[in-house]
Structure formats: structure tokens, C-alpha cells
Amino acid sequence: MNGTVVRLTYRALLGGRRAWLLLLMSVLLLSMAVLLRIAVGVDHQVTADFLGAVAVAALVPLFGLIVGTGVIGPEIDDGSIVYLLSKPISRPKIIMSKLVVAAAGTVLFAAVPTFVAGLVMSGTTGRIALGFGAAALVASLAYSAIFLLLAVVTRHAVVYGLAYALIWEGLLGSFVPGARTLSVQQWSLSLTEAIATRDIVSSDVRLAVAGVLLAVVIVGATWYAGQRLRVLTLAGDE
Amino acid sequence: MSVLSVDTVSRWYGNVVAVNDVTMTIGPGITGLLGPNGAGKSTLIGMLAGFLAPSAGTVTLDGGAVWKNPEVYRTIGLVPEREAAYDFLTGWQFVLANAELHGLADPGAAAKRALATVEMEFAQSRRVGEYSKGMKQRVKMASALVHDPSVLLLDEPFNGMDPRQRLHLMDLLRQMGAEGRTVLFSSHILEEVEQLAQQIEVMVAGRHAASGDYREIRRLMTDRPHQYVLRSSDDRGLASALIADGSTAGVQLVDGVLSVEAVSFLRFTELLPRVARDAGIRLYEVSPTDESLESVFSYLVKS
Incomplete structure (x- = not known):
């Protein structure tokens, strides 16, 4: 990790309006949790449905996409990445520094609010909040790594990322059972299933399998992003 | 170093x-x-x-x-x-x-x-x-x-x-x-x-x-053939006077437009006013047609 890269990345990512937008979405999630608690009272199935559909299936991948691509995509687009690359720093180290910022951002803005929303709706009962918080945490790491890699590989990372999150995990997952086995969402939900003591959520993937797949994806994506950054071509304006 | x-x-x-x-x-x-x-x-x-x-x-x-x-x-x-x-x-x-x-x-x-x-x-x-x-x-x-x-x-x-x-x-x-x-x-x-x-x-x-x-x-x-378009009181007379000297590689008079290709830039800039004066011809316009940098460059590629 390189402290200067972390600092530059963090300032570029959270300076300006993006931080406020992310914060607004986190606050929105929490407000909805409060409203549901007031309207419905404590209903653990409602908690599970809400956190599963809104937090884990929508908020976390969306934040992973915005933050994961945001830590490097704009720099590649406008060419300012040249100031990082024209230095004797190993490329994997640059990726690691970027990943740390992306993961921290996603955890802070998506995973922590998910956990807090769980607490608001169900308290500590049945470790529901903890289960979903943990799922959001690992999903944050995985999405950050995947979307960071995507931003290094293609300039259309946001489009492909949205396609993956919406079409693959959302649509295909509900029609094609096999697609669910290869879904960050399902992997992380297997953690919720294991942690929560009540039978309120079910994942299509066994915990051990999910753990291995998550580790492979996070490590693999990060490693490959480092390799791709080594051969990143900065075309001139000609 | x-x-x-x-x-x-x-x-x-x-x-x-x-x-x-x-x-x-x-x-x-x-x-x-x-x-x-x-x-x-x-x-x-x-x-x-x-x-x-x-x-x-x-x-x-x-x-x-x-x-x-x-x-x-x-x-x-x-x-x-x-x-x-x-x-x-x-x-x-x-x-x-x-x-x-x-x-x-x-x-x-x-x-x-x-x-x-x-x-x-x-x-x-x-x-x-x-x-x-x-x-x-x-x-x-x-x-x-x-x-x-x-x-x-x-x-x-x-x-x-x-x-x-x-x-x-x-x-x-x-x-x-x-x-x-x-x-x-x-x-x-x-x-x-x-x-x-x-x-x-x-x-x-x-x-x-x-x-x-x-x-x-x-x-x-600079040492390359330069193209010029000339306008004068007697284009035909000027053309024959220039051909006679020999420091031009080509002289063309097409549709009343006189164009000249000069072999040596420096010699041509001396020659043209002298020839015109000796022949009693008034020059109205001397304009280079290939002075853009691109044409200079493309000449370099060909050579």
C-alpha cells in the first residue's frame, strides 16, 4: 500500500458532490428502516425482505459500482493516472491502495448503514442485523475488487457493471437458478444464513463454497487488476 | 548522462x-x-x-x-x-x-x-x-x-x-x-x-x-523545388524569359495562370525581379503555392 496514493484517491473520490450523494443514499436507507419500524413494528421477516432486497441486492452493488470504478476510472479517462504511473511504484501496490479506499468507502456508506438499519428494525434479535451487516461487508469487498478491475480493463466499466448487477444478479438470477451460484449477492447471503439464528433467509450457495468463491474473486480480481495496470496503454491524443 | x-x-x-x-x-x-x-x-x-x-x-x-x-x-x-x-x-x-x-x-x-x-x-x-x-x-x-x-x-x-x-x-x-x-x-x-x-x-x-x-x-x-503562381502585365513574355534562364524546372501557362517551379529558392528570388525588369514586364503578384508546413514535410518524405 502507498499512503500518497490512498490520500490522492480518497480526496478525488470524496471531494465534491459524490460524497454527499452517497451519504444521501445511506440516509435514505436508514430513513426507510425507521419508517418501516414505525409503520409495521418489529417483524423479522419484513426486516429480512427489506435488507435483502434494498440493501444487499441494490444499495451495496450500486455503491460498489460507484466507488469501485470511481477510485480509478476518472483518472484513466482524463489521463491524470500518468502521474501515478510515471513513478517507480509497483502497479499491484497502486491497485491495493485503490482497493483499500474503495472497500473502506463501500463499507462505510453501504455496509455500516445496512447493519444499523437491521438494528433499527429488529434490534439484536436473532442476529439478523449482524447477519446482514456481515453479508454487506463481504459483498462490499467483493464488489469493490470486481468493479475496480472492470474500470482498469474497460472505459465502459459503469455500463458493464450495471449490466452485471441488474441483468445477471437481478433478472437472470430470478429465472435461471444456475446464475445464482455465480452471484456475489448469493454468496454473501449464505453468510447471513449462517449467522442469523432465525430461518428468515436462504441462499442457494453453501457457506463453504461461497467463502471459497468470494476469496477467489477478491484475490483474483485484485491480482489481475495489478497485471492489467502494468500494461495499461495511455494513448496520445493523435 | x-x-x-x-x-x-x-x-x-x-x-x-x-x-x-x-x-x-x-x-x-x-x-x-x-x-x-x-x-x-x-x-x-x-x-x-x-x-x-x-x-x-x-x-x-x-x-x-x-x-x-x-x-x-x-x-x-x-x-x-x-x-x-x-x-x-x-x-x-x-x-x-x-x-x-x-x-x-x-x-x-x-x-x-x-x-x-x-x-x-x-x-x-x-x-x-x-x-x-x-x-x-x-x-x-x-x-x-x-x-x-x-x-x-x-x-x-x-x-x-x-x-x-x-x-x-x-x-x-x-x-x-x-x-x-x-x-x-x-x-x-x-x-x-x-x-x-x-x-x-x-x-x-x-x-x-x-x-x-x-x-x-x-x-x-528550403533547398527544394518551390511552386509559385505569378501574375504580371505579360504572362507569356515572362514565361519565355524564365525558360531561357534555366534556373526554373518547369513553367506552365494554363488558362491564363502562370505557374513556375523553381529549383533553387535563393536563385529564383534574385532571378525573377531581374528577368521581369529586363523584359519590361510589371509583376502584379508572386504567391508561393506550397509553403505550408505539410507540403514541406511531404517533400521531405519523398526525398
Whole structure:
């Protein structure tokens, strides 16, 4: 990790309006949790449905996409990445520094609010909040790594990322059972299933399998992003 | 003292050849890379800076490969053409960050020295995004100089600069060259390159068209057939008088337009008024038809 890269990345990512937008979405999630608690009272199935559909299936991948691509995509687009690359720093180290910022951002803005929303709706009962918080945490790491890699590989990372999150995990997952086995969402939900003591959520993937797949994806994506950054071509304006 | 070597290097994008079989050596002092827009200068600098892999051939710095070798950046300082440069940082923060990224022992002192070299201390606490084009160029220069590199690569550094900023940057580059650094800059303006570079490398349409000191390049560019269109009181008479002299390679009178191809630029400029006067012909217009830089360059490619 390189402290200067972390600092530059963090300032570029959270300076300006993006931080406020992310914060607004986190606050929105929490407000909805409060409203549901007031309207419905404590209903653990409602908690599970809400956190599963809104937090884990929508908020976390969306934040992973915005933050994961945001830590490097704009720099590649406008060419300012040249100031990082024209230095004797190993490329994997640059990726690691970027990943740390992306993961921290996603955890802070998506995973922590998910956990807090769980607490608001169900308290500590049945470790529901903890289960979903943990799922959001690992999903944050995985999405950050995947979307960071995507931003290094293609300039259309946001489009492909949205396609993956919406079409693959959302649509295909509900029609094609096999697609669910290869879904960050399902992997992380297997953690919720294991942690929560009540039978309120079910994942299509066994915990051990999910753990291995998550580790492979996070490590693999990060490693490959480092390799791709080594051969990143900065075309001139000609 | 560092030497960059480009050995039979080509670079293509799909079917388009951007750099075509170029071989050159760039040593200490100032080298100007001259060529019209789209000639492949940026592509060549990209390969020299290690941001593009040659499709064929090798680019080396003191014998070591440049591509996929981040260690070369201890020796190379790069001033890119693109303007984007962490606009949210102040000039000081930007140069300091560059010093830190180089892993220098005392980044603060290095940043201070670099900012002093480009005379930008007065604006160092303002945000880079608020700088004028010339100021931005100087702070980019400071970021490239912060680790005291022996090689300096600049892509179109004079683009968009006003004359005063241009002179200042020229002084700075001369100083760098005099200190024994290897300085390479690209430009599409002959006068710019001529004023600054001892050695000029000319690129046209991806090819290495000429190489030499500025006198040689200037001679190549003036000693070539020049095309003129003439209007006079007696075009026919002027045509026959010019043919009689022999310093013209071709004289044409088509649809009342007299065009002349002169072999030697200097001789023709003396000859024409004399011939016209002797024949009692009044010249109304003498206009060169191929004085654009592109035509000069394309002549160089053909020769």
C-alpha cells in the first residue's frame, strides 16, 4: 500500500458532490428502516425482505459500482493516472491502495448503514442485523475488487457493471437458478444464513463454497487488476 | 548522462500504422521532435515514456527496456500533453505528492526546489484547477523535475502558451540541456524547434523523415523545388524569359495562370525581379503555392 496514493484517491473520490450523494443514499436507507419500524413494528421477516432486497441486492452493488470504478476510472479517462504511473511504484501496490479506499468507502456508506438499519428494525434479535451487516461487508469487498478491475480493463466499466448487477444478479438470477451460484449477492447471503439464528433467509450457495468463491474473486480480481495496470496503454491524443 | 535508443520501432493500432520502422538515438542535450499533427510524435513519446508497447522493435534507456519497467521513472521525468492533473490539489500539494510517490528522502525539500526552478512559488497555494494554461504547464514541469531526472520528455510543451511563457520555458529547457540532461520535446512548429534544439528529428506520417542539426533541416526545407503562381502585365513574355534562364524546372501557362517551379529558392528570388525588369514586364503578384508546413514535410518524405 502507498499512503500518497490512498490520500490522492480518497480526496478525488470524496471531494465534491459524490460524497454527499452517497451519504444521501445511506440516509435514505436508514430513513426507510425507521419508517418501516414505525409503520409495521418489529417483524423479522419484513426486516429480512427489506435488507435483502434494498440493501444487499441494490444499495451495496450500486455503491460498489460507484466507488469501485470511481477510485480509478476518472483518472484513466482524463489521463491524470500518468502521474501515478510515471513513478517507480509497483502497479499491484497502486491497485491495493485503490482497493483499500474503495472497500473502506463501500463499507462505510453501504455496509455500516445496512447493519444499523437491521438494528433499527429488529434490534439484536436473532442476529439478523449482524447477519446482514456481515453479508454487506463481504459483498462490499467483493464488489469493490470486481468493479475496480472492470474500470482498469474497460472505459465502459459503469455500463458493464450495471449490466452485471441488474441483468445477471437481478433478472437472470430470478429465472435461471444456475446464475445464482455465480452471484456475489448469493454468496454473501449464505453468510447471513449462517449467522442469523432465525430461518428468515436462504441462499442457494453453501457457506463453504461461497467463502471459497468470494476469496477467489477478491484475490483474483485484485491480482489481475495489478497485471492489467502494468500494461495499461495511455494513448496520445493523435 | 542517459541515452534513449529507439531501434526499428513500429507501432500500429489495428490497420493504422502510427509509427513506422523508426530508429533513432537521443542523447544528452536538447532534441526536438518535429512533425505535423498526426505524424506519430505522441505515439513515439508514449513508447519512450513506457506507456505504450512497441508493436515491433525495442525502446531502451541506457540499455534497459522501458516497457513494463517502472524503475525507469527514477531516471525519466515526463511532462504529458494532457492537462488533467489532480485539479483539486494546490500546486504545492501536487508537486509534493509527486515527490512522495517517487519515494524521495525529503519530499518537502524536493518539492520546494522544483517549484523554485519553474518560478511558481507565488501560486503554490492556489488550486491547480485555477491555473492558467502556462502556469499549469510549469507546475507539470515541476512535478517532472522533482526527482532530478536525467531524462526529460515533453509532449507539445509549448501548445497554448503565450510568448512570454514560451520564452520562460525555453530558458528553462536550455538550462536543463546545458546541465547535461537528455531533453526531448515535440512540436509541430519549425521555428520553435529551431530556436531550442541542437538536434532535430523530423517525423512525417509515422516515418522518421530527417535527422540533423537545425542548419541541415533548414537547408532540406528550403533547398527544394518551390511552386509559385505569378501574375504580371505579360504572362507569356515572362514565361519565355524564365525558360531561357534555366534556373526554373518547369513553367506552365494554363488558362491564363502562370505557374513556375523553381529549383533553387535563393536563385529564383534574385532571378525573377531581374528577368521581369529586363523584359519590361510589371509583376502584379508572386504567391508561393506550397509553403505550408505539410507540403514541406511531404517533400521531405519523398526525398
